[in-house]
Amino acid sequence: MALEINQTESETVTTEPKFGGKAVMLEEHIVEIISDSGEGAQKCGQSFGAIAARMGFGVWTVEIIPAEIRPPARSVAGASGNRIRIGSKRITNGGNETDLVVAFNEQVLLGRVRSKELKPGCTILLESMWRTSSNPRFAKSYVETYDQLVAAGYRVYEIPMDKECRKVVSDPRKGKNMFALGVLCGIYSLDLKVARQQIALTFSKKSDEVIKSNVNLLEAGYRYAEEHIDIKYSIPAVKSTENQIVVNGNTALALGVLASGMEICAMYPITPATSASHYLSDVFEKVGGIVHQAEDEIAACTFAIGASYAGKCTVTITSGPGYSLKQEAIGLAVMGEIPLVVVNVMRGGPSTGQPTKTEQGDLMTTIFGSHGDAPKVVIAPGTIEDCFYSVITARKIAETFNMVVVILSDANLATSQQPFRRPVFSEEWMAPPIDQSAVPKGAKPYDWDPKTGLARRFVPGQPNGMHTLTGLAHDVNSHVAYDPEINQQGMRARSLKLATLQKTLRPPTVFGDPTGDLLVIGWGSSKGAIEEAVEGLRAEGKKVSALHLTFIQPLPPGIREILAGFKQHITIENNWCDQWEDEMIDETNRRYSALALLLRSRYLVDIDCWSECRGTPLKPNTVRRVILEKLS
């Protein structure tokens, strides 16, 4: 079996000396823990991230998810686990390659090696039980892989996790992850007291015995690291002076739904959006909310539309394929001017694409999707914190402008965790009660304001407001109308609302100097990676700045002025654009990335683009390389 790994010169350590030296100080590190699905690496990684966050580290965790629920054990494609980036400073993205990895078998490790996620020469803590496996195939595969990894320059530590766990519990399969957590706590000098508290929290629904047994495993792992592993790191932590919460993007979205005062979420299961609905189903009912799992995506959207039409603004949560199915219904909400929030947690497309992987491929379909001219608002959170507040903003815009607001998150945000300031509840987040007062006699359901395009919404229950809302072209009375002037009038009003909203938006701020050689423009979850790369290059004297856009439809004012401050411009996105290197590609046929295409058409500036569709979040190093190439 070919290993396909990067050869390096670094020294290898195969013995297991007891650690005696001083801890090595680090600014940051990237740690991975991977196992077969169901072995608990996810829980270990999340706990490790949470402990680090509680101690005041900057943290960004990313889930490593196989595409199948139960991929075969010990398979290269079956790696399940977590990637945790910890550092002294605030961490805004998943970072570059991994520095240290804990693997429960060599096969899942190979998967990570082959996808080039590990730093050359990185430290590997490998479960060694397979070396003496009674299955000769496993033993052979383990020995071969181990030898190749060592030859390739990785620092491989063999750890008898299974054996060590057996000293504490009878069934090591149900606790190896907490042993591994203890090992990591030992290596990274994390506070055992905080770790114990975290375990109590993680298993708060379980019995005291379960908690105690897991704490024992944690401590065993910690001791093992102290006694047998010759590496110890220390990352200076600065504890926040503010209360923070640690959640992933999907949980943040669900909390945002709660905080927005919406009452109904209609959804249909789809990866990677569903975890938001899982969490919402659990908590929404505590505050009287309802998650309705509809029979399909179209039903989820039309159900939400019906509920919005008769009550408060409603949300539907989906991902790409589901969004495609909802398009006709979204057009109906646009035409009928029904407030609606649609969350699209983007995954790789087209078609079924890469369900568990991240991509920013749906920008065009959300802005221009649905047949005919269907103006709607599109906002894209750039951080986990944004995921929370974006729903509150979306609900407000939807109800103020009677529009569809699409929130474009992605699998990267959905599964990543990052601490942010605990939100302080505000009554202003809440949706006002629905209007049931009588409508003045003679008032019209689509009394479009000629300047803003806005019209008051009549809600069923309001006396004198009776009308039939229709997806057909209609006049101010909501009467079906095929008159050319009337159709023109309705189209104009629906479009004007976007301009009206745009007038209320603040210009975006530039990250770095307002002038320079290159402006890197991005949107959505790539914010952290882009800004980190730009910050690093600026420290090296490069005249590069970054611009992150949260509102994409409408684009906020002030962008033209920002663009004018730079000699060159490039968007960096996680979607498709044609590469100049391809022989067939030239100026007359190159397909640009979504944001680049939008900006080029609006500002008539020759904005270049760079993008990739690898299914993984953009890495700061990749952005750095792209910027340096563009500058050279």
Next chain:
Amino acid sequence: MTEQTETISASECLIRMYDEQHEIEDYQKGVPRWCSGCGDNSILTAVQRLCRDEGLLPEKTVFVSGIGCSSRLPHYMNTYGFHGIHGRALPVAEGVKLARPDLTVFVNTGDGDCCSIGAAHWIHAIRYNMDMTMMLHDNQIYGLTKMQASPTSPLGLKSNTTPHGTYLEALNPLTVTLGVSNVSFVAQVVDWIPEVMYQVLSQAYHHKGFSFVRIIQRCTEWLPKLLDPWLHDRQRVLLLHHENGLEISPALAKSYTKMREHDPSNMNEAREIASAFDPIPVGILYRNDDVPCYEDLRHDSRLRTNSLIQKGLESEFDKFTIWADGNEPA
């Protein structure tokens, strides 16, 4: 508990009676643009009469429809209406009802809208059993798009998409509906017996749950002769009657002598009756008042106040909070 009473003068009483008493005109809007003789006209008349007789508040009543000739009906009602997209009337209506259980909801849909493009929603609407009345305007043809075969078109029917006749046996909406879990009200009427249509719609309206009424109606434009054999031979209509179902007036009994006593609680018999088309069974095939409504299962009695939301939110935040030094609650 004391009941609050209010004293009003006799003249005030009269004014209120006048205000709250609705005439049939109060529910009418515009002049229907259906073809003359179209069965939709008789359905419209029946529902307007029903609204008046039940004293439904126009502002608290919503007619939801999809796309097709049938789905124009809300435009001719002076209530709230929702004329949505093809096949999706039911999920829209379910959303309305879940958000606002206080509203009275009717759904008007056709054989193409319901049994073809919206078939998935139809199955699930039966299962949700939300309190609403659905009228399936079944004329066995696509009318608005000009004469294409529908799932309920009889075998061999020549249409613009089946010039040599349809290839498949017609779908039977009654047996389909009766086969779904949680079915709670199933009836069938024909557009040429208005008295029965009204009575069935009235019982459908009073039934708490999802009331499915299939209305066999004539399309005078595309299939003017299709139902003639049934229309002209009263022996080809089978009236279902029961003390818990339809009451047959003496006048009706004179015209339509073919009758069968059928207890609507008898599912097996309902399925047997539903399977036959000649004579056309007319009346209430099935009724079960004990099936829970989805909106009742999902709503709780608590008032959804901002402070309730805040409380829920803060307790969720607590779960995920890393407290700054000194802030940790005891």
